[in-house]
Amino acid sequence: MHATDRTADADATAQSREAAVGGEWATMLWDDPITLQPYVVRVLMRRFGYSRARAHELMALAERDGRTAVAHGAREEQEMHVAGLHADGLIATLERVSA
Template sequence: MTTTVAAGTAIGVDVEERTETAEQSSTAVLVAPDIPWNLVVWNDPVNLMSYVSFVFQSYFGYPEAKANKLMLEVHRKGRSIVAHGAKEQVEQHAVAMHGYGLWATVEKASSAGTGKGGARG
C-alpha cells in the first residue's frame, strides 16, 4: 500500500512529497486451522481378523468392542477410517500400521467423514 503526503502547499513553494510503503506480513495468511486427515486401514487377504482387532487394541488402545467394530468394517467394506488428526500424526500411525503388516493410507478428511473412527492423541 502506498501513501502520498504533501508537506507544504503554498503558491510558488515547491511541494514536498513523501511516499511510504507498508509491508504485509506473510504469516497473516497462514492462520487457517490444519485440515484433519484420516488413517484408512484396508482389507487384505493375509492378516487374520483377530490380528487386525489386536493391532487396533494394542496400538490405539481401543476397547475390544470398538476394535472389533472397526475390524469388521475393514473386512466387510474393504476399508475403515480408524483414526484422524493432524497430517504428521496420521502419517506416523500409517507407518506404525505398516510395521504391523497392515495396509494403511492417509487421506484428507472430508467435512462429512471426520466423525468416523477415533483420534489418537
C-alpha cells in the same frame, strides 16, 4: 512496501499454506485377506487403545466395506499412525476428510 506489510503478507501466506495441509485427516485401514483377524484386532487395541469390541468392529467394517477410518486428527499424527500400521504389516493410507 513497509516491513509490517511484508510481515502481514508472509503471515497470510503461511496461514494459507497451513490451511491447505492442515485440517482433518484420517488413517484408513484397508481389508487384507491374508492377515488374520485376531492379529488386526490386537494391533488396533495396542496402537489406538481401543477396547476389544471396538477393535473388532473396526476390523469387521474394513472387511465388509474394503476400508475404514481407524483414527482422525492432524496430518502429522495420522502419518505416524499409518507408518505404525505399516510396521505391523497392515495396509493403511492417509486420507483427507472432506469438510
